[in-house]
Amino acid sequence: MDVIDLSQTDVRDLNRRLQGAKDGGFQVLHPGGEHALAAGLTTPVAVTIDGHAGYYCAGMNQEAQITVNGNAGTGVAENMMSGTVRVRGDASQSAGATAHGGLLVIEGDASARCAISLKGGDVVVGGSVGHMAAFMAQAGRLVVLGDVGADLGDSLYEAQIYVRGSVVSLGADCVEKEMTAEHKTELAALLEQAGLEADAGAFRCYGSERQLYHFNIDNAGSY
Amino acid sequence: MNNDAKESATYPPRVIDEIQRAASEGIYAIRGAGAKRHVPSFDDLVFLGASMSRYPLEGYRERCDTNVVIGARHASKPIELDIPITIAGMSFGALGANAKQALGLAATAMGTSTTTGDGGMTPEEREASKTLVYQYLPSRYGMTPDQLRHADAIEVVVGQGAKPGGGGMLLGQKITDRVAEMRTLPTGIDQRSACRHPDWTGPDDLEIKIRELREITNWEKPIYVKVGATRTRYDVMLAVKAGADAVVVDGMQGGTAATQDIFIEDVGIPTLPAVRLAVEALQELDMHRKVQLIVSGGIRTGGDVAKALALGADAVSIGMAALMALNCNAPLYEEDYAALGTRPGACDRCHTGRCPVGVATQDPVLEARLDPEEGARRVRNYLSTLTMECQTLARACGKSHVHNLEPEDMVALTVEAAAMAKVPLAGTDWIPGSG
Numbered sequence: 001m002d003v004i005d006l007s008q009t010d011v012r013d014l015n016r017r018l019q020g021a022k023d024g025g026f027q028v029l030h031p032g033g034e035h036a037l038a039a040g041l042t043t044p045v046a047v048t049i050d051g052h053a054g055y056y057c058a059g060m061n062q063e064a065q066i067t068v069n070g071n072a073g074t075g076v077a078e079n080m081m082s083g084t085v086r087v088r089g090d091a092s093q094s095a096g097a098t099a100h101g102g103l104l105v106i107e108g109d110a111s112a113r114c115a116i117s118l119k120g121g122d123v124v125v126g127g128s129v130g131h132m133a134a135f136m137a138q139a140g141r142l143v144v145l146g147d148v149g150a151d152l153g154d155s156l157y158e159a160q161i162y163v164r165g166s167v168v169s170l171g172a173d174c175v176e177k178e179m180t181a182e183h184k185t186e187l188a189a190l191l192e193q194a195g196l197e198a199d200a201g202a203f204r205c206y207g208s209e210r211q212l213y214h215f216n217i218d219n220a221g222s223y
Numbered sequence: 224m225n226n227d228a229k230e231s232a233t234y235p236p237r238v239i240d241e242i243q244r245a246a247s248e249g250i251y252a253i254r255g256a257g258a259k260r261h262v263p264s265f266d267d268l269v270f271l272g273a274s275m276s277r278y279p280l281e282g283y284r285e286r287c288d289t290n291v292v293i294g295a296r297h298a299s300k301p302i303e304l305d306i307p308i309t310i311a312g313m314s315f316g317a318l319g320a321n322a323k324q325a326l327g328l329a330a331t332a333m334g335t336s337t338t339t340g341d342g343g344m345t346p347e348e349r350e351a352s353k354t355l356v357y358q359y360l361p362s363r364y365g366m367t368p369d370q371l372r373h374a375d376a377i378e379v380v381v382g383q384g385a386k387p388g389g390g391g392m393l394l395g396q397k398i399t400d401r402v403a404e405m406r407t408l409p410t411g412i413d414q415r416s417a418c419r420h421p422d423w424t425g426p427d428d429l430e431i432k433i434r435e436l437r438e439i440t441n442w443e444k445p446i447y448v449k450v451g452a453t454r455t456r457y458d459v460m461l462a463v464k465a466g467a468d469a470v471v472v473d474g475m476q477g478g479t480a481a482t483q484d485i486f487i488e489d490v491g492i493p494t495l496p497a498v499r500l501a502v503e504a505l506q507e508l509d510m511h512r513k514v515q516l517i518v519s520g521g522i523r524t525g526g527d528v529a530k531a532l533a534l535g536a537d538a539v540s541i542g543m544a545a546l547m548a549l550n551c552n553a554p555l556y557e558e559d560y561a562a563l564g565t566r567p568g569a570c571d572r573c574h575t576g577r578c579p580v581g582v583a584t585q586d587p588v589l590e591a592r593l594d595p596e597e598g599a600r601r602v603r604n605y606l607s608t609l610t611m612e613c614q615t616l617a618r619a620c621g622k623s624h625v626h627n628l629e630p631e632d633m634v635a636l637t638v639e640a641a642a643m644a645k646v647p648l649a650g651t652d653w654i655p656g657s658g
Contacts, residue, residue, distance in 0.1 A: 011438065012438070012442070015438050016441075019441075035431045035434060035435065036431070036434055036435040036438045036439075039435050039438045039439055040368055040438055040439030040440075042368075054431070055428070055431045055432075055435070056422070056431065056432070056435040059435050059438075059439065060367075060368035060371075060439055062368065074422060074423070074428070075422035075423070078421075078422045079363060079366060079367075079368070081367060081368065093422075094421055094422040094423075097421040097422040098363040098366070098421055098422075100367065100407070113421065116421040116422070117362070117363060117417065117421045119363070119407045120407060135421075136417060138406075138407045138408060139407050157407075157408060157409065157412075158409060213409065213412040213413065214395060214412065214413045215250065215394075215413050217248070217249040217250050
């Protein structure tokens with residue numbers, strides 16, 4: 001495994017080396033909360049960041065397996081296309097924003113707007129999430145083992161949401177749906193993939209009521 | 224005077240119509256295009272051609288260069304354009320594929336750039352466009368890192384002149400299977416895009432976002448920041464502080480494919496004062512000509528181009544006018560205009576998807592009315608005309624490069640324009656607000 005010490009070099013050099021690697025493993029030391037760590041990777045390299053990461057860690061990831069042994073700042077794994085990103089600690093706001101694919105696992109809590117505008121990726125949070133989670137989420141899945149803040153799934157499109165804990169409130173057009181056997185099966189598989197132990201049967205399922213898909217004056221009060 | 228037949232200034236027929244439409248439908252009016260109200264504009268400025276104290280250049284013999292380099296502040300691969308007139312961001316979805324292809328072909332033929340829009344980049348557009356600017360929008364519809372890398376520059380869209388503070392809108396008629404797939408949306412829904420970016424708010428965050436975009440694209444691409452003209456001085460300063468290579472300022476005359484009429488007419492400031500405010504902001508930061516200023520919103524003629532450059536812009540961008548070159552609002556298929564409740568010369572029905580001339584539509588029958596090659600030829604002719612007109616004015620002012628035009632070359636015809644552009648009222652040395 002290659003070791004890159006950010007007390008000895010800078011983010012540009014780090015990303016240049018990671019983006020140029022076809023495979024293999026990298027350990028990043030002394031990340032110091034720097035921004036855009038391991039951003040824009042395109043190959044199945046394995047990257048372990050030992051410490052806290054700043055904004056946009058693993059941004060737009062493609063294929064790489066990235067682990068943060070610490071907390072992550074705003075927009076971790078934003079617009080991820082594929083691969084896996086795991087945060088051992090907590091994540092700030094907009095975690096997994098607009099992710100098209102791949103799996104983001106946050107073992108701790110996530111802040112506001114987790115999985116905002118999700119476009120097909122999977123986001124699994126071991127702890128709780130803040131307000132406006134899955135706002136305008138279009139496709140993909142958000143799983144929360146803990147509790148959820150206000151306005152979950154506001155203006156939701158076709159993304160699926162699973163929550164084990166409490167929900168402060170649902171956003172416009174987000175409704176609780178029947179947790180079917182198919183839902184339980186796919187959730188159990190996702191939890192296993194995320195490496196988090198939980199009974200899929202203990203979750204509730206939320207999705208779009210699809211009442212706001214078209215302009216309708218009778219829905220004006222919902223906005 | 225008989226007041227029985229006198230129209231009210233406060234409630235003229237168009238206002239009464241709108242009140243009664245609102246009462247009937249219970250929802251704001253939605254339309255395309257830009258502000259239709261009269262605003263102070265470049266029409267209110269004129270050039271002072273050379274005479275005894277200034278020497279003109281020979282109109283047909285002496286060079287007057289038009290090239291511009293954008294993005295050299297931080298990007299390792301700045302873009303070099305032959306003319307300072309670019310094609311503004313317009314989405315595939317709002318426009319049909321033929322229109323996008325025509326714009327790309329024309330821009331390429333003229334050595335300038337064209338720009339994507341909401342929904343990402345189509346292969347046809349990339350292939351047709353030698354220099355393609357990629358819009359990075361709040362919705363991030365269709366946005367992928369591969370597309371960022373395939374672009375020649377990146378434009379972070381904070382807002383646009385037609386609707387500063389508002390998000391995109393694309394009604395269900397235009398959300399075809401292909402558009403829906405590109406945007407990861409259900410076919411046929413009324414798409415209302417986010418107005419704020421999902422993972423940053425404010426200039427401090429934007430600085431970090433721009434750094435991420437540079438990391439992902441190897442610090443090669445120029446990064447623009449586009450704002451609708453409102454608090455222009457502050458917006459430009461903050462964009463520069465955030466690390467932009469270029470700032471795009473879009474005045475309230477700038478068009479859109481769909482938004483609320485109230486947004487188009489009642490939000491933002493005209494392009495004329497916005498240019499001057501933006502230039503002053505750059506000068507105050509000692510960044511004028513280091514961070515390029517691109518101005519859009521109601522640019523129609525070579526005169527508009529020259530006046531924007533004379534006020535200090537590095538380039539202009541055209542949207543509506545380029546569509547008009549493609550026959551938008553042309554007196555063709557008049558029965559189809561009538562079916563939309565409008566007529567050639569007044570059409571703003573872009574949002575319906577029923578564009579009579581095949582520009583702003585996804586309908587294959589309508590779209591077939593626009594041949595991309597013929598359309599490209601028309602836009603190329605138009606861009607060529609704008610360039611020659613701009614050169615004509617620059618030579619008349621004795622300038623060997625269009626960027627050598629300056630405010631001193633102009634006077635204003637109205638007090639309002641003099642105050643907004645900070646050039647003297649014609650026949651005086653008076654600039655309102657300046658001493």
